């Protein structure tokens with residue numbers, strides 16, 4: 001005979017064992033960290049926030065927001081390593097920053113590489129936004145033999161202050177939509 005589980009039992013389970021969410025990230029110059037902080041603030045469930053370096057296991061979390069910057073047209077090396085070492089079989093949401101504006105035609109390809117790096121996880125959703133380009137990176141790009149990279153460096157003053165309040169608000173909205181699902 002099938003066992004009938006009452007609503008009161010389900011609610012009791014939810015109270016006893018509430019959903020646990022982790023926001024984890026790596027960030028050289030705090031752009032991704034800013035987004036991580038906003039995401040963390042928006043989550044109403046039981047939550048924690050940690051840099052990649054402070055994570056030892058994800059076993060205790062039902063949902064993990066994983067944030068990192070694009071470096072060299074794909075996920076940074078630290079993110080690749082983190083996704084491989086900790087996120088296999090986990091349900092994750094990616095949040096990614098990059099210096100290019102979101103509409104640049106190359107951005108979708110970089111995001112695909114990020115999602116591929118998480119191919120052994122269940123990627124529920126992806127958020128991305130522009131972040132300020134650090135001065136040392138800009139200087140390096142100005143010396144590149146590739147004229148397009150030099151051009152991006154010349155235009156990079158437009159990244160100043162990113163992610164700005166509008167982009168941070170977009171990150172907050174993204175979280176509200178995810179958590180309602």
Ligand SMILES: Cc1cc2nc3c(=O)[nH]c(=O)nc-3n(C[C@H](O)[C@H](O)[C@H](O)COP(=O)(O)O)c2cc1C
Nearest residue numbers: 027028029030031032069071072073098099100131
């Ligand atoms: C080594 C390096 C390579 C980068 N490569 C790219 C790139 O390919 N495309 C891009 O849009 N931004 C690139 N960036 C810029 C970062 O993605 C961007 O500034 C990001 O917001 C930095 O985030 P963080 O402050 O959290 O580290 C690169 C930055 C570094 C340091």
